[in-house]
Amino acid sequence: MENKLHERSDSDLLEQKTVEYVEERLRYPHENMNENLIQYECLSSNPIPQSLIEKSKEMYNLYQQIKEANDDYEEWIQLLSSVNDHEFLKNTVEIRIGKNLTDKKLWKAYIKYLESYNVKEMLQVYSKYCRFFLDDVEMLKEYLEKGKQHGSIEVIWKPQYSFERQCIRKE
Structure with a gap:
């Protein structure tokens, strides 16, 4: 019986960690926002907080703007910066640089952004x-x-x- 209680506790912990992960994903712009909302709804024993619904809508709209600005690097970086998470911006830009190391315009736009940040x-x-x-x-x-x-x-x-x-x- 004690083993069953321990298993349930591990399961609850895993569920909670998964819900936290999905909730975190809803706070950043990406294309799978709707799927993450559904995941949250399915995994959580609580209703989705209104603030999280609003944040995910805001991030989805921002994602659409980011997609549209894809070729205008300065605007693209500016939109990424509106998330107010430098690590997110840094990772996103550096991943993109890594996919095309010879894109001088992207490098220069990133350097320009960093001059005002760090x-x-x-x-x-x-x-x-x-x-x-x-x-x-x-x-x-x-x-x-x-x-x-x-x-x-x-x-x-x-x-x-x-x-x-x-x-x-x-x-």
Whole structure:
């Protein structure tokens, strides 16, 4: 009998974690919002809070706007920033960069956004950009200027510029 109670408790915990996961997904823009609402309804023993319904509608509308702005990188990034979650924006943009590393316009739009958000992150992205696009002398000049203006950063590769420092990894 005690084992059955323990199993039920594990099942309840799993259900609660799944509901929390689905609820979290409803707070970010993506194409499966309606499916997630249905999942929440099926999995939760409570009705969907009105605030969550409104948030999911807001995120679905935002998702539609993001899709429409797909080719206008600055607007696309601006819409992503309206979620007010930098990690979400960073992950979304960097995944997209990873799918097409040679898209200079996307890199530059991301660098521009980062300049107003986090200068150290901006310098890190500049550093990667300049090592990836060795022939882009203009961006290298900008990077050197920004580096002198904002101070040093740590890089994992051998530093080439005066404001870069070698990142020491402790093992």
